[in-house]
Amino acid sequence: xxxxPRYYSCLCDLQLSGVERISSEExxxxxxxxxxxxxxxLSHFGNFGQRGYGxxxxxxxxSIGNILGIYSDNHLILIGTGKLGRALLRSFPxxxxxxxVDAAFSLSPKIVGAKFAGIPVYPSSMLSDFVRSHQxxxxxxxxxxxxxxxxxxxxxxxGVTGFWNFTNANLKSDDPRVHFENIRLTDSLLRLNYCVIHxxxxxxxxxxKKQKKG
Amino acid sequence: xxxxPRYYSCLCDLQLSGVERISSEExxxxxxxxxxxxxxxLSHFGNFGQRGYGxxxxxxxxSIGNILGIYSDNHLILIGTGKLGRALLRSFPxxxxxxxVDAAFSLSPKIVGAKFAGIPVYPSSMLSDFVRSHQxxxxxxxxxxxxxxxxxxxxxxxGVTGFWNFTNANLKSDDPRVHFENIRLTDSLLRLNYCVIHxxxxxxxxxxKKQKKG
Numbered sequence: 001x002x003x004x005p006r007y008y009s010c011l012c013d014l015q016l017s018g019v020e021r022i023s024s025e026e027x028x029x030x031x032x033x034x035x036x037x038x039x040x041x042l043s044h045f046g047n048f049g050q051r052g053y054g055x056x057x058x059x060x061x062x063s064i065g066n067i068l069g070i071y072s073d074n075h076l077i078l079i080g081t082g083k084l085g086r087a088l089l090r091s092f093p094x095x096x097x098x099x100x101v102d103a104a105f106s107l108s109p110k111i112v113g114a115k116f117a118g119i120p121v122y123p124s125s126m127l128s129d130f131v132r133s134h135q136x137x138x139x140x141x142x143x144x145x146x147x148x149x150x151x152x153x154x155x156x157x158x159g160v161t162g163f164w165n166f167t168n169a170n171l172k173s174d175d176p177r178v179h180f181e182n183i184r185l186t187d188s189l190l191r192l193n194y195c196v197i198h199x200x201x202x203x204x205x206x207x208x209k210k211q212k213k214g
Numbered sequence: 215x216x217x218x219p220r221y222y223s224c225l226c227d228l229q230l231s232g233v234e235r236i237s238s239e240e241x242x243x244x245x246x247x248x249x250x251x252x253x254x255x256l257s258h259f260g261n262f263g264q265r266g267y268g269x270x271x272x273x274x275x276x277s278i279g280n281i282l283g284i285y286s287d288n289h290l291i292l293i294g295t296g297k298l299g300r301a302l303l304r305s306f307p308x309x310x311x312x313x314x315v316d317a318a319f320s321l322s323p324k325i326v327g328a329k330f331a332g333i334p335v336y337p338s339s340m341l342s343d344f345v346r347s348h349q350x351x352x353x354x355x356x357x358x359x360x361x362x363x364x365x366x367x368x369x370x371x372x373g374v375t376g377f378w379n380f381t382n383a384n385l386k387s388d389d390p391r392v393h394f395e396n397i398r399l400t401d402s403l404l405r406l407n408y409c410v411i412h413x414x415x416x417x418x419x420x421x422x423k424k425q426k427k428g
Contacts, residue, residue, distance in 0.1 A: 087301035
């Protein structure tokens with residue numbers, strides 16, 4: 001399952017560039033995995049491949065899209081309307097993957113009442129009521145790290161089980177249904193910079209990893 | 215090394231909230247790892263912990279920051295000034311981790327000449343010359359996926375070894391010094407949504423993973 005979103009994204013790009021069908025070898029090359037892994041993965045949800053023909057990209061996209069819930073009516077809210085939150089509201093193509101952003105919530109009285117990309121900003125005091133009455137299950141967290149865990153605890157009580165976490169906080173919940181997807185932009189750029197400024201250490205670490213695998 | 219950026223981010227948050235020192239147990243809880251792992255990790259770069267006192271957060275931040283190159287003069291360029299690229303220029307706190315964005319590059323003649331967050335936008339025809347003359351080693355990629363690999367190939371020839379990749383493309387380079395950090399926002403939200411709409415499958419997968427570990 002971990003690879004399904006990657007398949008979906010890669011196949012979307014292929015379709016956009018006009019490709020209609022693809023062999024498991026070609027798809028493996030795009031996905032940077034082996035072609036036997038591709039065949040195994042795709043066999044799990046129906047038989048889309050035909051020998052000598054390859055996979056029909058349109059059909060495959062519909063099937064994977066269905067499993068990923070892209071054609072369902074998905075809703076989310078966003079909490080924290082600082083620079084990052086507003087950037088996300090304005091720039092992320094939520095609707096392309098079946099999402100509607102119902103509302104944003106802010107601690108700042110200045111911003112409450114504003115709209116970003118057509119999405120209204122409500123005060124955080126309305127958060128619990130809104131989530132319960134709108135049956136929201138997914139929340140994007142772009143608020144300060146220090147407020148993240150208490151907000152998670154509040155939202156889990158109202159039935160939110162998916163958190164798209166852009167904060168630095170290492171969040172947790174005792175509820176086994178709750179899932180966190182962490183986007184760590186700062187960590188990622190720091191890691192990249194480390195590799196650039198310490199090329200020898202990084203190469204040695206990669207070689208060691210390869211050896212362990214082999 | 216993988217954990218160093220995470221330590222850095224967590225310690226920054228702790229310092230911001232006024233904490234001056236921390237025990238390995240407390241730091242382990244924040245990092246969601248074991249305290250013996252914390253002690254082992256931090257012993258690798260000097261002896262910061264004192265029995266019964268814990269770690270001095272300020273000292274630790276300086277040491278980790280040094281290894282991560284935060285106090286160096288780091289430069290990057292950004293390629294692709296669509297919604298995402300502009301959002302990143304406007305909202306990401308580059309300077310907080312020692313980065314200066316020297317320039318952005320665009321394929322669109324309409325945007326060339328503009329400035330976003332004070333950063334000038336140049337035509338992509340100037341890319342190679344700029345990178346070479348300014349000795350740029352890091353590039354953020356926010357351009358269309360279809361143009362990403364050819365841009366990487368061009369930039370690697372000019373000495374870029376670090377790519378902060380926001381495109382869908384699975385990028386590669388034959389040069390072993392080249393490193394990619396991929397930010398897959400769409401994949402991440404799709405994965406989260408899958409877990410929310412298929413809670414049973416996700417819990418079974420987690421249980422299986424735990425069993426394998428144990």
